Amino acid sequence: MTKRPTVIDLFAGCGGMTSGFVRAGFEPVLAVEWDLAAAATYAANFGESHTVWGDIASVNPDRLPDADVVIGGPPCQGFSNLGSKDVNDPRNTLWRQYLRVVDHVRPKAFVVENVDRFSSSAEFQMLLAAADHGPLKGYELSWAVLLAADFGVAQRRPRSILIGSRVGHRIPLPAPTHARAPDAGVQPWETVRSRIAGLPETPDTTQLPHSTATFFGRTLPGVFKGLDIHVGRQPRELSLRRYDSVPPGGGRFDLPDELLPNCWRNKPTGTTDVMGRMRWDAPSLTIRTEFFKPEKGQYLHPQWEAEATAGRVNRPITHLEAARLQDFPEDFLWCGTKIQIAKQIGNAVPVGLAQAIAAQLAQHIAD
Template sequence: MSQNLRPSTSRPTCIDLFAGCGGMTAGFVTAGFEPIAAVEWDLAAASTYAANFGETHTIWGDIEEVVKTHEFPDADVVIGGPPCQGFSNLGSKNVDDPRNKLWKQYLHVVEQVQPKAFVVENVARFSTTSEFAMLLEEAKYGRISNYELSWGVLLAADYGVAQRRARTIVIGSRIGPMGLPQSTHARDASRGLRPWETVRSRIAGLPRFPDTTSLPSSTVQFFGQSVPGAFKGMDLHVGRQPRPLSLERYDHIPPGGGRFNLPDELRPACWRNKPTGTTDVMGRMRWDAPSLTIRTEFFKPEKGQYLHPQWDSEDLENRVNRPITHLEAARLQDFQDDFLWCGTKIQLARQIGNAVPVGLAQAIADGITRHL
């Protein structure tokens, strides 16, 4: 059955496809936009989105089915990040991965809605893929030929996010040239820009050692389903119970260090036999620098540079030997503490790691607003 959702708002409006928990929407809302439709197939992520931006305009479902049954409302901007696993450096890099084709569903909605502008967000290497080349062909000769494209790889740290996360951003406009946002921050604060934000600016002051390993026991109802939540702030400051061997390994890692700082007897065979690469594995953050990319398994130091930055070379008692918590990861993704989250710990970690940093999304939205 066709469903037509019509907005009644004086603010610029946006539709979020592949919305996840709503990181992109959060940035656009901060910039003054009103979300009027969103699509997300994962129940926990869709519930998080609905908890923050409203359930009535949120569609929980597979976008391939949604585009067959829903007529989307008129909107000023369509935003979204089609799944990127097939493009990711950590993925299979398979151009035929069916997840890489979902951007075509995104274009179907753009073609139907005819927004003034649209934004596609994806991993950095998306801009080097055959799928991206096909997207450019669609802009030249296909369904979005009435749009002028601007694209590039943006570093979130250059827009006030305390994270060195590189993402491909494509902006399409049918109301004249609309370039990418100008950087507001820089590593060396050159050209009058502000210095990069740091890990310290986001997580300093939180309890060093969480007093629980569990989320509160509560549930909420969204889409007629019961999901864990809604959680916020210190609810997400949950720890883990590392093995003694893991704690011993953590204790050898200084800020900015990683697996190469471990003595041979503490290195598993797979690391001893791999003398190069994966330099961020078992890494410790630096207080006075942005973090590296926050991925979906930030709670596992063996997956990246996720150890808490506190480490004193002389005072053994002044070390925090644990991975960052969900709250710390969310802050490094620029989510406010009053943002509501739904799902299990694993589901929340996936939502946090997959999100567009809110500050980067806001910078993009601010630039679009000036053209609108």
């Protein structure tokens, strides 16, 4: 039997990225995450024994296992200006931690994922400098902004992906397998319908089941799966009237004047996605950590017809629908409160996107 390639996930969250790597044949050997609920979700799915619940800064280098690949997305501090390029800037601490691990493990390749504006951040400049004359010397870098929808995920979520390689050549980013206007060899984008059609339009409950689990010696809500996280909300009458006025693809600009909150009335342009309704036959927009609040993005359920007012589904997507749009498998296990689980879902790298990156790496590190 050939040995599976191994992966270390730093800033692992609930393990969206690891999930894609596992689908592509990798074996996770270490994950670090300091949020208890996210670390517990990761542990429930991939094993507690290799999961470190703690600050990445506290991980002892002598306890770092060998690995073929290191992955992770240290949070960026800001993008509006490039800020300090000083590697000693305290804001760069998390990046130094990431570099410290790569420098110690010397994997064949590493992956940094971040928001789409990453390449205009001070942190990005720091990475380039580290590869030129710092701890990443010897690694060849390639990067691009990839759209999850181009890799079979029913979501238009752009992510910056940077790959470092020391296998003797740059590893190119994976080529899209899906497109809005497909041609030979490329399939059409997946749609919201393909991921959430058929789920109960009216969730049975607004609460997670009463159940607790123990990870890292701590007890927390869990372990939940599938319809357990198909939880509804109890919107006010005014909210329901607002939701009802928004057609698929529409948003706050569809609200009649009498339903407009002052904050939007006084802001005639910008934030176009808020109070948005999804379309059945297109990918969703980015699923963020507060997808359960329609005032934060395009999160209303797509079922709405101009004539059939009785059949409209006037609610935001549920946790299960958000998890499906992030491409989590149906048997994925979740730990934490509703808010904690929403954060894990919204923070994750869509599994299908991570899988495409992992498959590309697997091929190049095996050569």
